[in-house]
Structures are given as structure tokens and as C-alpha cells.
Amino acid sequence: MNETAIKAEGLSKLYRISHLAKQKTIRDAVHHGMRLLWRRLRWKAQLNREEFWAVRDVSFEVKPGEIVGIIGRNGAGKSTLLKLLSRITDPTAGRITLRGRVASLLEVGTGFHPELTGRDNIYLNGAIHGLRRSEIRQKFDQIVEFAEIGQFLDTQVKRYSSGMYVRLAFAVAAHLEPDVLIVDEVLAVGDAAFQKKCLGKIREVSTERGRSVLFVSHNLSSVRQLCTRAILLEKGSVVADGLPGAAIAAYMRRDGTKVDIRHIAGDGAARITALKVAGAEAVSPIFGEMRIEIQYEARAPAGSLEFFILIYADDGECVAASFQTDSSQRVAAGSGGGTISVSFRNPFAPGRYLVSAGIFDAYRQFHDWVEFAESFEVIPGFADGRAFDQRLGRVSLQAQWSP
Amino acid sequence: MTYSAPQSDATSSAVLVIEAGRTEAHYWRDLWRYRELLGFLAWRDVKVRYQQTLLGVGWAVIQPLASVAIFTFVFGQLAKMPKGNEPYFVIVLAGQLAWQLFANTIGNTSSSLLSSAQLISKVYFPRLIVPLSTVLVALVDFTVVLVIYAAVALWTGTLPGPNVLLLPVFIALTVLLAIGAGLWLAALTVRFRDFRILVPFLLQIGIFATPVGYQTNYLRSWRGILDFNPMTGVIDAFRWCLFKADAPFAWYSFSFSLAWTALLLASGVWYFRRTEKTFADDI
Numbered sequence: 001m002n003e004t005a006i007k008a009e010g011l012s013k014l015y016r017i018s019h020l021a022k023q024k025t026i027r028d029a030v031h032h033g034m035r036l037l038w039r040r041l042r043w044k045a046q047l048n049r050e051e052f053w054a055v056r057d058v059s060f061e062v063k064p065g066e067i068v069g070i071i072g073r074n075g076a077g078k079s080t081l082l083k084l085l086s087r088i089t090d091p092t093a094g095r096i097t098l099r100g101r102v103a104s105l106l107e108v109g110t111g112f113h114p115e116l117t118g119r120d121n122i123y124l125n126g127a128i129h130g131l132r133r134s135e136i137r138q139k140f141d142q143i144v145e146f147a148e149i150g151q152f153l154d155t156q157v158k159r160y161s162s163g164m165y166v167r168l169a170f171a172v173a174a175h176l177e178p179d180v181l182i183v184d185e186v187l188a189v190g191d192a193a194f195q196k197k198c199l200g201k202i203r204e205v206s207t208e209r210g211r212s213v214l215f216v217s218h219n220l221s222s223v224r225q226l227c228t229r230a231i232l233l234e235k236g237s238v239v240a241d242g243l244p245g246a247a248i249a250a251y252m253r254r255d256g257t258k259v260d261i262r263h264i265a266g267d268g269a270a271r272i273t274a275l276k277v278a279g280a281e282a283v284s285p286i287f288g289e290m291r292i293e294i295q296y297e298a299r300a301p302a303g304s305l306e307f308f309i310l311i312y313a314d315d316g317e318c319v320a321a322s323f324q325t326d327s328s329q330r331v332a333a334g335s336g337g338g339t340i341s342v343s344f345r346n347p348f349a350p351g352r353y354l355v356s357a358g359i360f361d362a363y364r365q366f367h368d369w370v371e372f373a374e375s376f377e378v379i380p381g382f383a384d385g386r387a388f389d390q391r392l393g394r395v396s397l398q399a400q401w402s403p
Numbered sequence: 404m405t406y407s408a409p410q411s412d413a414t415s416s417a418v419l420v421i422e423a424g425r426t427e428a429h430y431w432r433d434l435w436r437y438r439e440l441l442g443f444l445a446w447r448d449v450k451v452r453y454q455q456t457l458l459g460v461g462w463a464v465i466q467p468l469a470s471v472a473i474f475t476f477v478f479g480q481l482a483k484m485p486k487g488n489e490p491y492f493v494i495v496l497a498g499q500l501a502w503q504l505f506a507n508t509i510g511n512t513s514s515s516l517l518s519s520a521q522l523i524s525k526v527y528f529p530r531l532i533v534p535l536s537t538v539l540v541a542l543v544d545f546t547v548v549l550v551i552y553a554a555v556a557l558w559t560g561t562l563p564g565p566n567v568l569l570l571p572v573f574i575a576l577t578v579l580l581a582i583g584a585g586l587w588l589a590a591l592t593v594r595f596r597d598f599r600i601l602v603p604f605l606l607q608i609g610i611f612a613t614p615v616g617y618q619t620n621y622l623r624s625w626r627g628i629l630d631f632n633p634m635t636g637v638i639d640a641f642r643w644c645l646f647k648a649d650a651p652f653a654w655y656s657f658s659f660s661l662a663w664t665a666l667l668l669a670s671g672v673w674y675f676r677r678t679e680k681t682f683a684d685d686i
Contacts, residue, residue: 012423015684026597083683087421087527090680096421110525115451127443128526130436 003099005180005212006062006085011094013055013080013236054080056236057094064179067206067213069227069244071220071251074262077236078216079184082106085214086182100179103129107184109169114158118149118168121157125172139175146201147171167194174201181205184216199226218264218371220248220316248316252354252372261373266366270298270305270359273337275373277355282376284346286396287383292374294357297337303362305331307340310356311348312372319348319394330362347395350380350388430676434529444536449543463547467503471495474616485621489646493561496552498615501641504545504574505581505634506606511537512585513602516593520686530679531672534589538578545574556645563645570644576664577637583667586675593678593685614638620650629656633667636660 055077062068070078083089085096086104111128112121122143126136144153147168149160157165183202199222206213217223223230223244230247232240240250261272278291294307311320322342324330331340353376358369380388453460471492478484479491486494512534516523519533556562592598610616613634619626629635636656643652 026595029595084421088524089683091421091423093423095423098419098421100417102419104526106525107521111522113447113451115454116447120447120450124443124447127440128522128528130440130528133439 003064004061004097005064005066005099006060006214007097008061008085009059009095009097011055011058011081011084011096012053012092013077013084013089014092015052015054016050053236055084055091058233058236058238059094060231060238060241062180062212062214064212065206065210066229067202067215067227069223069230069247070214070216070233071218071223071230071247072233076233078233079106080236081233082182082184082214082216098180101130102180102182103173103176103178104182105170105173105184106182108166108173112157112165112169115156117156118147118153118160121168122172125169126176129173129176131176143171143175146174146197163194170194170198174198174205177205177209178211180212180214182214185218195222202226220251220312221318224248224316245315249314252312252314252316252352261370264369264371266359266368268368269302269361270296270367272296272357272359272368272370272373275355275357275370277374277376278341282374283379284376285379285381285383286346286348286350286388287398288346289343289383290346290376291341291343292355292357294340294342295338296340296359296368298335298367300334302367303333305333305335305367306360306362306364307331307342308358308360309342310358312354312356313348313394314352314354319353345398346378346383347397348378349391349394349396350378352377430529434531437528437532440528441532441536444532445539448537448540452540453543460547463544464551467496467499467548468551471499474499478616482617484617487618487620487646487650489561490559493555493559494618494642495616496548496555497642497645498613498638500545500548500552501573501577501638502610502613502615502634503548504541504577505637506610507541507544508538508578508581509585509588510602510606511541512582513588513592513598515585516589516682516686517596517599523686524683530682531586531675534582534585534675538582541581542578552645561646564647566644570641573637573640573644576640576660579668580633580637580660580664583664583669583671586671587667590675590678590682593682609634618642619653619656630659633660633663 058077058081060068070081072078080089082104083106084091085098086102086106088104088106109125111125113124116124122140123133123136127133144150147164147170149164149168152160152164157168160168181202202213202215203226205211215223215227227244229242230240230244231238232247232251240247261275263271272294274293274295276293276295278293284290292309294309296305296307298305307324309322310318313319322344324340324342331338354372355374355376356369356371357373359367361367382388474495475492478495479486484491515534515537516530523530523533588598588602592602609632612629613632614622614629615638619629619635619639622629636653636658637660639653639656640660643650
């Protein structure tokens with residue numbers, strides 16, 4: 001009875017990128033054609049074309065009841081893989097076997113029409129995902145209850161707050177009851193409480209009903225919490241496949257070599273332009289003084305800002321957080337940009353750590369969130385010169401001991 | 404292979420195999436399974452069209468009437484084109500009736516994929532549903548003009564004979580012809596954005612190259628060229644239905660219409676299906 005729900009064999013997707021960008025108009029196509037012809041005539045047979053394997057020779061199996069996280073950098077092929085599995089685009093090579101009904105949720109609220117009411121959109125969205133009218137009618141009350149939109153059911157969706165919009169969209173998706181659910185990064189939006197509810201729903205779908213879930217996220221801690229397995233993609237190929245902790249650790253090790261700014265959320269009205277641990281080598285002993293500097297720029301629409309940092313151990317677990325308003329004031333509106341610094345006494349056990357930082361607006365909605373943009377090393381020793389004593393604990397408290 | 408009833412495939416553990424370059428055998432069954440989506444999208448378009456605009460149905464009335472008035476003036480008064488027993492206004496309105504259905508269907512279908520770009524890049528369903536779902540809006544607009552025509556015909560006493568019973572056949576033919584052309588244009592628009600500008604332009608020219616504002620039986624010398632236009636036969640047929648038959652049915656031009664419809668529809672579906680797998684990459 002342990003049939004596979006998803007089986008991918010040698011799956012590949014090739015994109016051809018013409019150097020003259022994409023020939024979106026006839027003029028471009030004619031121009032491109034003439035250039036190729038000219039090159040041929042001059043015996044330069046090189047076709048001016050670049051091939052790019054977005055997904056290359058990927059094979060894996062997913063069993064019913066598994067929740068598989070797919071992680072990897074931007075451009076590693078995660079989204080293309082999901083598009084292949086959800087039949088949005090055709091593979092160049094390879095084969096996919098899907099057992100049962102597949103629902104893919106690559107975006108929240110696909111096909112929502114702003115002019116229609118919440119009620120109409122529930123039916124429309126259900127139909128887009130392949131539900132029958134009778135099935136939607138059956139689940140209608142559950143969907144409305146889950147979305148918590150009650151009295152706004154007959155209001156046009158364009159008048160909804162973004163939170164309500166996301167809630168309604170996810171509610172429909174959560175009640176599709178597919179055999180295979182494919183979810184892409186959709187939980188990056190919405191408030192924390194609702195995110196939690198969604199994760200709970202995904203878990204329930206999987207464990208109680210034996211459905212398979214494929215889950216792409218930049219948020220490694222939700223992958224760690226939710227998934228029973230994780231697959232790490234790099235340049236379109238699988239480089240790790242196993243327990244989430246192991247895959248995440250592999251990701252962090254590979255990822256740490258190249259530290260760059262990667263924006264994973266936010267509207268960009270204020271952006272982090274650089275994140276740096278002060279000091280030449282970014283190494284620190286336990287209880288050593290540390291300072292993290294965040295450079296940012298803000299555009300006019302951004303109001304007052306609140307910064308935060310998150311520190312991750314190299315197995316992907318977020319081990320510490322600090323928010324600006326814990327000990328200081330928000331940055332007033334109209335600052336335009338500048339540098340914010342965070343100082344603390346390093347409590348972490350020896351090892352490598354990655355730093356993420358972000359900016360909230362006045363309602364704690366993201367302006368920006370950069371992940372793993374800086375790393376530092378904690379050396380096995382204390383700031384006062386003592387050697388590391390192999391103690392347990394991820395952090396050492398600087399506590400007051402009385403006799 | 405066993406055929407499962409529509410209700411049961413939600414619960415069945417149907418196995419789906421996707422392979423590179425293999426056209427799926429169950430494409431048409433999929434299309435049938437998604438028929439409700441077709442209905443929902445069509446209903447959405449109609450609902451949005453009629454609730455969003457200030458005048459709603461008003462626009463569906465004003466647009467055709469205005470162009471009929473202009474055509475009547477230009478062809479009937481200025482150019483003094485010959486007419487039969489019917490008032491010139493009614494002749495033009497009958498032509499407009501067919502032309503508008505054709506033009507709206509082509510316009511809607513050809514732009515449909517681009518306006519559903521977001522949907523196409525995020526969810527799977529048989530892509531044919533997108534252009535097909537836009538046909539209903541054109542049909543609703545057509546119905547509005549048909550009602551106007553009926554009112555005008557009653558008022559001017561231009562009543563049809565028994566031929567009118569064949570009108571639904573010609574309406575269906577017009578829609579099929581337009582869908583055939585629309586499928587080509589929709590798929591081409593995804594690849595070449597020029598078609599977004601080209602299609603309205605062609606339709607604008609088309610209305611003059613089609614006997615909307617004039618009648619074919621008085622244009623002996625141009626007849627040969629006009630017959631190549633698939634809409635010539637359709638409009639002749641519309642007028643044949645709507646006016647008391649004073650002219651024989653124009654079989655010659657109508658056979659062109661039939662041939663065009665078959666050709667465009669078959670090749671349109673073929674080209675659409677050939678390219679639809681990469682819509683999501685190009686859109």
C-alpha cells in the first residue's frame with residue numbers, strides 16, 4: 001500500500017535564452033533572423049544562443065503522507081521544478097508520475113478577480129483548481145470559517161485588506177483536499193498567527209489524511225518544523241536529499257561561501273544595502289563584544305522604520321533574534337538612508353553563524369528581509385582568555401551568580 | 404481503458420504520467436472535466452463587464468448603433484449605394500449584427516491569453532478554456548444587438564420570412580469561424596506582442612472589406628474579390644435570413660465561408676495545442 005505519490009525520473013527543463021533578449025515582437029524576430037543569416041554567410045556558424053538547464057536530471061520519489069521541503073538559492077530551479085510537477089510547463093526530458101489529484105498553490109489568490117465578491121471568488125478559485133461546483137458548495141462554510149471573513153463575504157475583494165485577501169485565498173487552497181499538494185513560498189505573506197494556522201493545516205492534511213505535500217520555502221525554520229524530508233537543489237540538480245536538518249546544514253555550508261544580499265520578503269520601500277559584522281575577520285570569542293552594522297536606503301513612501309536581526313546556527317535553526325524596539329526607538333520617517341548598528345555580547349557556542357536582517361514598517365509588515373547576508377565564526381574560547389570547556393548549550397548566559 | 408464517471412475521478416487514484424514531448428491522450432477528457440471552469444470564467448467575464456462599466460448594457464447598445472448610423476450616412480447618403488426593398492439603416496444593422504459577433508469574438512479570444520497571463524503561469528488547466536471562455540461575452544453583446552434589431556425590424560415593418568429559422572446555424576458558423584481565427588491570433592500574440600496592435604487594426608480595415616455597409620448583389624465587378632472574405636458569405640446569409648427572400652441564397656460566397664471555417668478551426672486548434680505547452684514560458 002506504500003505506493004509513491006510523486007515519482008520524478010531524470011526530469012530536465014532547458015530554456016533557450018537568445019542573446020538579443022527575447023524576441024517579443026516581429027521586428028525583433030526579423031532582426032534576429034537577419035543577423036543569424038549574416039553570420040552564416042560569413043561562415044561564423046556559431047548560433048548566438050545560450051542554453052540554460054533550469055532543472056537537470058532530477059529524480060526523486062515522494063510517498064503518501066510525506067511533507068517534503070525543497071530548498072536552495074534563488075535560481076536553483078525550485079520554481080521550475082514546481083512548475084513541471086504542476087503541469088504548467090512541459091519538461092524537456094524525463095518523466096513524472098503523479099498518483100491522484102494534484103493541487104498546486106504557486107501563488108496566493110491566483111485568478112481572484114478584484115471586482116467580484118468574496119463569495120464569487122471562492123467559487124471561481126475553486127473551479128480554477130479543478131473543484132466541481134458541488135464540491136465547493138459542500139466545503140463553502142468551512143472555507144468561510146477558516147478565512148475569518150464572515151461579514152465581508154459579499155463585499156468586492158478589491159475592498160479587502162491584504163490580510164483578508166491572503167486568508168481567503170489560502171482558505172480555498174487549504175480545502176482543495178488533493179492527494180498531492182504543491183506549495184510555493186505562499187506563506188511569506190500574511191500575519192504570523194495566520195501563517196501558523198496555515199502550517200497547521202498543511203500538517204493536518206498530510207498526517208491525518210496521508211496526503212503528500214511538496215513545500216518550497218526560503219524560510220528554513222518552517223521547513224525544519226514542518227517537513228519530514230528536504231531536498232536541496234543547486235543549479236537545477238539535487239545535491240542533498242534527506243532529513244530536513246541534514247539538507248539545511250548542507251545548504252548553509254554550501255551557501256556560506258558566497259555571502260550576498262538576498263531579499264526574501266518586503267515591498268522594497270526601504271532596503272538593506274549591506275550587512276556587516278564589524279571587525280576584520282568577523283570572528284569572536286564567547287562573551288566577546290560584537291557589532292553588526294546594517295546599511296540601508298529608504299524611499300519617500302517609507303514611514304518610520306524598525307530593524308531586526310536574526311542569527312542562525314549552521315544547521316538552519318534560528319537561535320537568536322533582536323528587534324530595534326527592544327531597547328531603542330524606531331527610525332523616524334524621511335531618513336533617506338544610513339547605518340544602524342546593533343551591539344551585543346556574543347553568547348553563542350563555538351561554530352559558524354549566519355545573520356539575517358530586516359526592516360518593518362509601522363504595522364510590522366516587511367519593507368525588506370535579507371537572509372544569510374553575513375556570517376561570523378565563534379572561536380572556541382572566552383573573551384577573558386579561558387579555553388572552551390566543551391559545555392553544552394547553544395548559548396552561554398552571562399548570568400549573575402550569588403554565593 | 405475504463406471510462407470513469409465525472410464524479411468519481413476526484414476520489415480515484417488516477418495515475419498521470421507526464422513525459423517530455425508526449426501529447427497527452429486525455430487532453431479532450433481533461434477539457435471536459437474542466438468544463439465548469441469554462442462556465443465560471445465566462446460568467447466572470449460577463450459579470451465584470453456589465454457591472455464595472457457605468458452604462459453596463461448601455462454600451463452594448465450605443466456602440467453598434469453609432470457605427471450603424473455612421474455607415475448608413477456614409478454609404479447610404481454620401482455614396483448613394485443602391486438598396487433593395489429594405490430601409491438602408493436595417494440593411495446596415497443586419498450586417499453589423501454578424502460583423503460585431505465576429506469581430507468581438509476574434510478580439511476577445513486573441514487577447515485572452517495575455518490578459519490571463521497570471522493564471523496561465525500559475526495553474527494548470529487545458530489552455531483552450533481561456534479563449535473559449537471569452538466567447539460568451541461576445542454572445543451576450545450579440546443578443547443585445549439582436550433585440551435592438553428585432554425592435555427596429557418591427558418598427559420599420561422589415562419582417563423576415565421562414566428563412567429566419569436558419570439564423571442560429573449562421574450564428575454558430577460565425578462563432579466557429581471567429582474562434583478558428585482567434586485561436587491562431589491568441590497563440591501568436593503570446594509569441595509576438597505585435598498582434599495586440601495588429602488585430603484591432605485588421606478588424607478596422609476588415610469592416611470596410613466586408614459588406615457591412617453595403618450589399619453584395621449590387622457590386623458585380625468586385626464580387627470575385629469579396630467572396631474570398633469568409634465574412635461575405637456569412638453576412639449574405641444573415642441578410643438572407645432576416646429579409647423576405649428577394650435574392651437567392653448566395654451559395655458561392657457561402658461555400659468560401661464554410662471552407663474558411665473548417666480550415667481555420669482545424670489549423671487553429673492544431674497550432675494552439677502545439678504551442679500551448681510553452682505559453683507559460685513565453686507569457
